[in-house]
């Protein structure tokens with residue numbers, strides 16, 4: 001599977017329109033100019049893909065398209081007019097409620113609901129002649145900015161309702177939110193990966209946390225239906241040297257996830273690109289983000305993987321895959337990704353911010369402040385090992401216990417022939433702490449198994465079942 005740059009994928013009109021939209025937004029214009037060339041990240045990129053040759057999946061069918069050059073002109077002129085009047089439009093996660101034209105605005109950031117002029121939520125995805133008529137009768141026309149499964153949130157100066165000054169304030173607020181929450185559209189190309197019809201999409205988007213383009217993959221089970229936000233998602237964090245493809249190609253997880261009606265989200269392990277700091281060693285820099293927010297030069301500009309996984313990626317997923325239930329997500333990971341899964345799950349409980357319903361791990365780095373991989377990472381990313389204590393699963397577990405926030409169970413698989421077990425993973429330290437603080441852990445130690453994806457493939461079905469059961473109990 002290849003990833004194509006946006007301009008090779010979207011029909012020309014969308015590209016032209018997107019660029020012109022972005023050019024009008026100082027925020028976008030600035031970040032867009034820095035956008036790294038995507039083909040530097042995937043040497044196999046081709047431009048063979050087009051919307052006509054791609055199998056149309058259930059979730060692609062309803063996407064709005066511009067059907068004629070007349071439409072194009074209408075959209076462009078209309079948009080120009082709106083922008084000249086000072087209108088601002090941004091994309092935000094907006095969940096459709098049961099009635100077709102009602103949108104649940106509770107997902108909008110608080111800043112927006114307190115805006116002096118209430119924003120209009122326009123279902124861009126459901127553009128249709130009926131919809132167009134409805135909106136025209138209300139004196140509103142829909143500017144379609146791009147194909148996407150998103151909504152436009154828009155304000156425009158209104159003669160009778162509010163003063164232009166109020167509108168300006170709202171516009172400023174929207175620009176701020178745009179900076180905080182909005183994303184460039186992702187590009188997606190689906191590949192059928194299960195016999196039942198489960199689809200793998202490899203997506204690329206401009207990340208605000210890591211200030212570079214990020215790639216992730218998402219597996220959607222055949223039961224996925226974009227018209228109802230019901231599918232739970234399991235995030236899988238990979239280990240050192242990996243990207244999204246190690247799991248998708250070697251873990252054999254998709255048939256199991258399909259049978260369990262579970263989506264799998266497979267993020268990258270670090271920011272990447274020419275402008276991103278790196279190191280020759282495999283355990284530092286690109287491919288070794290450790291799922292933390294670095295505070296030290298030269299790392300801090302891009303190595304913000306904690307924010308990316310904890311906050312930004314779930315928003316990107318919800319914006320673009322409306323059939324995923326944003327409230328039902330769990331986390332797992334391997335090795336460095338096991339450290340990521342444990343620490344992000346624990347930190348989210350402690351902060352009350354993101355809610356990972358369950359956590360499991362494969363051969364995790366359990367006590368990074370006590371092992372060479374972790375010490376090296378924390379010295380570089382934070383300036384000292386001590387500063388890494390707040391990012392150490394064994395340490396965090398003690399805090400979790402003090403606040404009575406323990407998980408009901410954590411599933412851990414570990415190969416006993418894993419070359420990293422003794423010096424790097426420190427499973428016994430974690431187990432001892434778990435026992436002393438009362439955290440239930442199901443630890444399964446496997447004779448003869450190593451650190452590889454053979455081991456993951458042998459255990460992955462149980463992890464999927466573990467999470468599917470937990471997630472079901474919350475739905």
Ligand SMILES: N[C@@H](CCC(=O)N[C@@H](CS)C(=O)NCC(=O)O)C(=O)O
Nearest residue numbers: 239240241242246282335336452453
């Ligand atoms: N010896 C390995 C160390 C890195 C390693 O073992 N990475 C694990 C995660 S910590 C992995 O999953 N590697 C990729 C794979 O097996 O596909 C190397 O130099 O690449």
